[in-house]
Amino acid sequence: MNRGGSNSSIAARNDDRRIREKDLVDRALARDESAYSEIVDLYKAKVAATVYSILGREYVEEISHEAFMRAFNSIERYRRDSSFYTYLIRITVNLCRDEIRRKQIKRIFNFTEVFSRNNDGGSEEQIRTEVSVDPVSVYDTGETINIVREEMDELPPILRTAVTMREIDELSYSEIAKLLKISVGTAKTRVFRARQVLRDKLTKRLNYGK
Amino acid sequence: MGNSCPFFMYADGFVHNELSGDERERFGEHLLSCPVCNTEVQKLESVRESLEAAYTVRLDAQFNYSVLRSLREKKSNSPIGEIKIAVEDILISLATLVAIALLSIQFFGTPRVSSVEMVGRLTNIERSSIEQTSLSNDQVLELVLRSR
Numbered sequence: 001m002n003r004g005g006s007n008s009s010i011a012a013r014n015d016d017r018r019i020r021e022k023d024l025v026d027r028a029l030a031r032d033e034s035a036y037s038e039i040v041d042l043y044k045a046k047v048a049a050t051v052y053s054i055l056g057r058e059y060v061e062e063i064s065h066e067a068f069m070r071a072f073n074s075i076e077r078y079r080r081d082s083s084f085y086t087y088l089i090r091i092t093v094n095l096c097r098d099e100i101r102r103k104q105i106k107r108i109f110n111f112t113e114v115f116s117r118n119n120d121g122g123s124e125e126q127i128r129t130e131v132s133v134d135p136v137s138v139y140d141t142g143e144t145i146n147i148v149r150e151e152m153d154e155l156p157p158i159l160r161t162a163v164t165m166r167e168i169d170e171l172s173y174s175e176i177a178k179l180l181k182i183s184v185g186t187a188k189t190r191v192f193r194a195r196q197v198l199r200d201k202l203t204k205r206l207n208y209g210k
Numbered sequence: 211m212g213n214s215c216p217f218f219m220y221a222d223g224f225v226h227n228e229l230s231g232d233e234r235e236r237f238g239e240h241l242l243s244c245p246v247c248n249t250e251v252q253k254l255e256s257v258r259e260s261l262e263a264a265y266t267v268r269l270d271a272q273f274n275y276s277v278l279r280s281l282r283e284k285k286s287n288s289p290i291g292e293i294k295i296a297v298e299d300i301l302i303s304l305a306t307l308v309a310i311a312l313l314s315i316q317f318f319g320t321p322r323v324s325s326v327e328m329v330g331r332l333t334n335i336e337r338s339s340i341e342q343t344s345l346s347n348d349q350v351l352e353l354v355l356r357s358r
């Protein structure tokens with residue numbers, strides 16, 4: 001078990017990000033164009049993963065692009081009561097929700113679409129799978145990754161969004177609650193339920209855990 | 211999932227690095243002797259790692275370029291920019307008008323001769339026409355003769 005190593009690296013990563021972010025936002029506000037590019041570099045992986053997880057691979061470029069555009073176009077109105085990262089993730093999640101509403105994506109009821117999305121071809125070349133260093137982990141296989149995606153697709157969008165914000169975006173429950181305009185308790189319940197469903201499904205399909 | 215351990219609720223915060231230094235240290239020690247929490251931490255880490263792995267996407271430099279290009283285009287066609295320019299023009303025009311109005315009042319608005327002085331300079335006939343006093347026939351005749 002990785003007892004604290006990866007958490008420490010998350011913390012260090014987040015601290016670095018916050019320090020860099022402040023400087024970059026200051027420069028962006030002073031109309032330094034290179035700062036915009038650096039902000040994109042800093043956060044594009046998170047934004048893209050969020051879109052991929054909530055909506056699907058085929059939306060990643062378009063929605064990520066729109067999220068950065070909106071965040072930059074309103075950067076002068078961005079108040080520093082939250083991090084720019086949280087601000088950006090909020091915009092991204094809202095765009096995903098709008099897209100779900102607009103196109104009435106009902107993946108949860110549509111198994112055909114689920115399988116077509118997961119066999120969307122081409123995407124594998126663009127996906128960098130971070131191989132776990134844990135030798136007993138079964139999460140580092142391509143098969144597992146596909147199963148995770150399939151099971152995530154079957155989650156109701158509200159659970160998928162909540163667990164994405166917690167596990168991929170690394171937001172706290174209070175941040176999730178604020179962004180989704182729900183209570184902290186509801187945010188926790190949604191994340192727990194999403195995890196529970198994922199665990200149960202993965203246990204059945206991969207025969208892991210207890 | 212068993213959550214019989216009173217420290218079970220710390221597992222999520224531990225995995226997401228949200229515990230204080232003291233809590234983290236204590237829970238870390240607790241993990242060494244508690245299989246329930248140990249399993250929970252392991253499962254939470256596994257879920258997080260599997261999600262990170264499943265949704266990692268590489269967006270190359272072309273993506274940055276595309277965002278910056280759109281941003282430049284947006285700025286050059288920005289209706290906000292046009293509105294700002296229009297507002298500036300209106301403010302400059304207003305300021306000019308106010309300045310002209312103030313100068314006009316200064317130079318032309320204030321009468322150079324007071325009405326009292328003006329009346330003092332008039333002939334009796336002119337003054338009487340302003341004052342609208344009623345004159346007797348004799349007074350009128352006298353004024354006419356005098357003016358000749």
Ligand SMILES: [Zn+2]
Binds near residue numbers: 215216245246247
């Ligand atoms: Zn325990």
